[in-house]
Amino acid sequence: MTEAPTDAPPNRPSPEEAAAAVTALVGDEADAWDRAGLLPVGLLRELGAAGRLCPQVPAEYGGWGLSSAAAGEFTAHVGSLCSSLRSVMTSQGMAAWTIERFGSAGQRGEFLPRLTGGGLAAAGFSERGAGSDLSAMTTRVRRDGDTVVLDGHKVWVTAAHYADLLVVFGRYEDGGKYEDGGGNGDGGDGDEAVAVVVPADTPGVRVTRVADPLGCRAAGHADIALDGVRVPAAHVLGGSSLPLPLLVTTALAYGRMSVAWGCVGILRGCLTAAARHAATREQFGVPLGEHQLVARHLAELFVAEQTAARACEHASRCWDDGSPEQVVATVLAKHVSAGSAARGAATAVQVLASAGARDGHVVARAHRDAKLMEIIEGSNEMCQLMLARHVLGSSV
Numbered sequence: 001m002t003e004a005p006t007d008a009p010p011n012r013p014s015p016e017e018a019a020a021a022v023t024a025l026v027g028d029e030a031d032a033w034d035r036a037g038l039l040p041v042g043l044l045r046e047l048g049a050a051g052r053l054c055p056q057v058p059a060e061y062g063g064w065g066l067s068s069a070a071a072g073e074f075t076a077h078v079g080s081l082c083s084s085l086r087s088v089m090t091s092q093g094m095a096a097w098t099i100e101r102f103g104s105a106g107q108r109g110e111f112l113p114r115l116t117g118g119g120l121a122a123a124g125f126s127e128r129g130a131g132s133d134l135s136a137m138t139t140r141v142r143r144d145g146d147t148v149v150l151d152g153h154k155v156w157v158t159a160a161h162y163a164d165l166l167v168v169f170g171r172y173e174d175g176g177k178y179e180d181g182g183g184n185g186d187g188g189d190g191d192e193a194v195a196v197v198v199p200a201d202t203p204g205v206r207v208t209r210v211a212d213p214l215g216c217r218a219a220g221h222a223d224i225a226l227d228g229v230r231v232p233a234a235h236v237l238g239g240s241s242l243p244l245p246l247l248v249t250t251a252l253a254y255g256r257m258s259v260a261w262g263c264v265g266i267l268r269g270c271l272t273a274a275a276r277h278a279a280t281r282e283q284f285g286v287p288l289g290e291h292q293l294v295a296r297h298l299a300e301l302f303v304a305e306q307t308a309a310r311a312c313e314h315a316s317r318c319w320d321d322g323s324p325e326q327v328v329a330t331v332l333a334k335h336v337s338a339g340s341a342a343r344g345a346a347t348a349v350q351v352l353a354s355a356g357a358r359d360g361h362v363v364a365r366a367h368r369d370a371k372l373m374e375i376i377e378g379s380n381e382m383c384q385l386m387l388a389r390h391v392l393g394s395s396v
Contacts, residue, residue: 012051012064019077023050031083031360039084041120041381044162047085049118053092057100057365061108062116070320072312079265080272083369086265088120090258091159091219094119095167096196097254102247111197114165122163123251124154132382134248139226141169141194141281147230150196150204154224158376161209161237162218166198168226169248172241192241193248196231199264204229215372216296244355253327255377256334257319263373266366267305270341270348273362274301277352288351297351304344308337328390335383341370 013021027041033039047053055071057063066074071093079086096115115121130136152170160166160297169323172194174332190316200207209391210221233239278289278298288294318326346367349356 005193009260011067012059014075015070018055018074020053021050022047022078023081026069026081030084030362031365033082033084034365035217035360036094037217038210039088039162039218039220039226041162044120045118047089048092048115048120051116053089053120054096054115056093057096057112057116061100061112063096065110066315068257069313072257072264072316074096074233075258075261076265076268076312078311079262080269081265082218082261083366084216086258086262087216088256089163090262091122091157091163092120093258094123094251094255095165098123098167098251099197099237101196101250102242104238107197107234107237108217111165116336117262118166120162121165121167122157122161122220122222123167123169123255124157124159124160125169125248125252126155127153129156132379135244137169137171137193137244139168140173141170141196141236142173143233144230145263146233148194148196148233149235150226150229150231152226153220156210158216158222159220160200160222160224163200163207163220166200166205166224167237167251168224169193169251170196171244187306193244194241194252195236195237195247196225197237198229198231202229203229204393213372215369219370249327252377253330256330257312257315259373259377260308260315260330260333260337263341263370264305264308264312266341266370267301267308267337267344267371270345270366271298271301271305271364273356274298274348276352277355281355294351297347301344301347301351304340304347307334308340311336316393328387331378331383331386331390332376335380335387339380340372341366341375345370 055064055066059065204227206225281288311333315329318329348363
């Protein structure tokens with residue numbers, strides 16, 4: 001992991017300490033969590049209070065203030081242990097990033113310390129008719145005096161089952177101005193959107209867990225129904241509506257980066273398991289790894305892990321340097337890492353054969369989890385379309 005700078009905040013552990021602490025907390029429990037479909041809420045709050053669920057939040061709000069590169073390596077380590085836990089970490093980070101990026105000074109001061117103090121959060125984008133095409137979003141937010149009212153339905157919101165706060169994205173229905181002590185923008189005309197921080201226990205919020213998800217079974221995926229949910233207008237981030245593409249793309253970028261690094265972790269876990277098995281399992285009088293076709297599988301796994309890691313490192317450098325290539329580099333990292341993880345996990349199952357073909361084994365779990373990574377935060381197909389548009393735009 002990337003070394004911490006010498007002027008690191010006092011609450012930030014060294015990379016080695018952070019990794020060791022999470023390893024000790026997870027132990028050998030990932031299998032049991034996956035089977036039960038639940039993470040211990042006490043564990044999540046402990047990790048959150050230690051700053052581990054959103055490590056890029058600035059130190060002034062109780063976070064670690066990590067760079068994208070350092071946070072990425074930490075995310076990969078968590079992903080190598082438990083993708084469900086890493087998914088909650090991604091969700092928490094997306095919520096925090098959205099608040100940090102779009103919130104007023106007052107909103108950052110109010111909400112970010114809650115997310116670094118043990119509070120849990122989720123970010124709601126997708127709807128039944130608005131998955132890849134988020135322009136079809138129908139969740140509505142309308143102003144009513146000094147409050148706003150939300151109506152709509154979000155689906156597959158990671159970590160929503162555990163969340164205290166929900167960052168909900170919706171279309172702003174009416175004109176007018178918000179007054180939150182920091183933002184002063186005009187209301188939208190229906191083509192613009194807002195992000196609203198909604199306490200999960202607000203009347204009218206109903207959270208229903210997704211039954212039997214394919215992967216990341218303990219990540220708390222849930223659908224959210226919003227029926228006349230009323231919150232203070234001061235909970236509208238930044239106090240104004242924004243163009244939907246800007247709002248959603250900015251928030252999703254963090255998620256894509258986190259998922260990409262999490263996939264590096266999946267590959268590292270698979271490589272470790274496959275290598276250990278191939279070195280100790282004997283067939284025809286020699287270790288499995290000495291058979292050339294099995295050796296090829298190990299080489300391909302190593303190449304996949306290295307390729308995904310290099311793509312993520314490049315994207316994180318773009319984030320940390322403020323490069324104009326940040327958006328395309330993030331999409332590239334997500335696409336390369338998710339595809340590599342799905343293929344690599346399948347390869348690891350092949351190497352372990354029956355030993356890895358039982359529910360709960362690390363490579364069987366990785367096989368399911370990695371497939372889900374090819375869908376969330378921009379499917380493979382959407383990533384390819386975005387990359388193709390970049391190529392076409394660059395050729396003009």
